[in-house]
Amino acid sequence: MKLELGYIFIKDIQFAEQSKVENGTLYVNKEDVKALILEDQNFKSADVELARPGESIRIIPVKDVIEPRVKVEGPGGIFPGMISKVETVGSGKTNVLKGAAVVTTGKIVGFQEGIIDMKGPGAEYTPFSKLNNLVLKCEPIDGLKQHEHEKALRFAGYKVAEYLGNLAKSLTPDEVHTFETPSLTEGLKLYPDLPRVAYVLMLQSQGLMHDTYVYGVDAKKSLTTMIYPTEIMDGAIVSGNCVSACDKNTTYHHLNNPVIQDLFEQHGKTLNFVCVIISNENVYLADKERSSNWSAKLAELLGVDGVIVSEEGFGNPDTDLIMNCKKIESKGIKTVLITDEYAGRDGTSQSLADADAKANAVVSGGNANEVIELPPMDKVIGHPEVVDTIAGGFDGSLHDDGSITAELQVITGATNEMGFNRLSAR
Amino acid sequence: MIITNNDLVYSKLKDDYNILYIDGSFRDVLVKTRDKVHAGYELLTHPLSSSLKPNETPYKSVIISDKKGKLNFNSVYIIEDAIIEYDKFNMNIIKKISEKIRKDFKLIDLTVLESALNINY
Numbered sequence: 001m002k003l004e005l006g007y008i009f010i011k012d013i014q015f016a017e018q019s020k021v022e023n024g025t026l027y028v029n030k031e032d033v034k035a036l037i038l039e040d041q042n043f044k045s046a047d048v049e050l051a052r053p054g055e056s057i058r059i060i061p062v063k064d065v066i067e068p069r070v071k072v073e074g075p076g077g078i079f080p081g082m083i084s085k086v087e088t089v090g091s092g093k094t095n096v097l098k099g100a101a102v103v104t105t106g107k108i109v110g111f112q113e114g115i116i117d118m119k120g121p122g123a124e125y126t127p128f129s130k131l132n133n134l135v136l137k138c139e140p141i142d143g144l145k146q147h148e149h150e151k152a153l154r155f156a157g158y159k160v161a162e163y164l165g166n167l168a169k170s171l172t173p174d175e176v177h178t179f180e181t182p183s184l185t186e187g188l189k190l191y192p193d194l195p196r197v198a199y200v201l202m203l204q205s206q207g208l209m210h211d212t213y214v215y216g217v218d219a220k221k222s223l224t225t226m227i228y229p230t231e232i233m234d235g236a237i238v239s240g241n242c243v244s245a246c247d248k249n250t251t252y253h254h255l256n257n258p259v260i261q262d263l264f265e266q267h268g269k270t271l272n273f274v275c276v277i278i279s280n281e282n283v284y285l286a287d288k289e290r291s292s293n294w295s296a297k298l299a300e301l302l303g304v305d306g307v308i309v310s311e312e313g314f315g316n317p318d319t320d321l322i323m324n325c326k327k328i329e330s331k332g333i334k335t336v337l338i339t340d341e342y343a344g345r346d347g348t349s350q351s352l353a354d355a356d357a358k359a360n361a362v363v364s365g366g367n368a369n370e371v372i373e374l375p376p377m378d379k380v381i382g383h384p385e386v387v388d389t390i391a392g393g394f395d396g397s398l399h400d401d402g403s404i405t406a407e408l409q410v411i412t413g414a415t416n417e418m419g420f421n422r423l424s425a426r
Numbered sequence: 427m428i429i430t431n432n433d434l435v436y437s438k439l440k441d442d443y444n445i446l447y448i449d450g451s452f453r454d455v456l457v458k459t460r461d462k463v464h465a466g467y468e469l470l471t472h473p474l475s476s477s478l479k480p481n482e483t484p485y486k487s488v489i490i491s492d493k494k495g496k497l498n499f500n501s502v503y504i505i506e507d508a509i510i511e512y513d514k515f516n517m518n519i520i521k522k523i524s525e526k527i528r529k530d531f532k533l534i535d536l537t538v539l540e541s542a543l544n545i546n547y
Binding site for chain 1: 469470471472473474475476477478479489500504507508510511514515527530533534537538539540541542
């Protein structure tokens, strides 16, 4: 399966009469976007704001970040099973508004998550401070249930991202990147001497605000399965996970999965990137056993030499991570794990809720308990009062001058467990 | 059997499931679960949440087997680790939370439990 990603670089975003992309600027008709959001009768009002790199803006609470993309050639549409038909994506051509994103905000439950600072020390911790963001602030109708609100907000994000992506459909990309996955037998013939590597992508799947969807299917209801990496680049996997800002995988992370990017970079040079295995993180221990059994079985069946495993979240998913590791290693296949740490404020406590001697190659995305100071911003988009109640915040987190003292886990994407961040530990 | 300190879980599921309601903390639920595991019950759901930290949410529901058998070492290992993990989080910074937020935490705990029980809303 072969996909060409055409990058159209976006260096600025502005409101305008007509939505279009011109000379690296994304122009957006605010009223069109608001009307699109309000098609959903679950919202009583909507507002749209801009947040550019370097501006003194804080966005809170962030639910999801989505990169605008559009299918130019080949079957299917972006976000299949959600807003496009369930057709297999991942081949042909896709254009990307690189440097732009849609950010959804909203108070779904009382405890809330996710800060993106566009300037200052907080901006250094999140990759989304480098993007030209269109921020959606949607107010639900009175009495809307939390799970309906979550779904409505999620779909508002996809629809607006699709609307912006469509602006790029007939544009000539600034850069084209080609990604191709051969069949198993072709791969063996092409690279007989290279180590064969698969990627086990663990998906959060625990219930309200903790879910991930694959072609529209709630991942908790699926057995571990295989997927072409380019399908993920076309939005086959989307995030419905609104909890734990620092180590959730937003839809943006899935579209731009750095493990997939790096494996493709080395494909045919130092290794043979075979495919992606997607596995869930359920609550039931029997589900964890079953899903990790299947990860190991598929890795064995594919005949790979090595597997990279990435996690989402903290706590009980550490058990899935370690089960995947132990069972795959016991098949004689080497594993490398990517996770983050809750090692206490001083970093001296045990980092994960589970461990095993076989987990001897682990990459850390950083310590989410570290306390950070965020200076006040000139403008806050969203609901600043929720800082005291977000994960990693505490009573007194929000100071009178608008500055914040909190744990690193308040920042969206700060310790991402795909490695899509700037922190590490050596 | 469901061990819970979440009254929403108790009131919603008590007619259909065997529920041990604990009038106490998240930690009390873990300790009661450990005692049951030591007595030979098997742990069926993971006692830690996936994203909510133990010093954020006051509510926890855990499912164990209805029947007891031989000591299950996997269950012992997981519940003991969960208690260690719970105690690691700095409890003196636990937040004062409003009634609205309490309700939301109860709802999240209920939906996570329902996802394990395969109850769809």
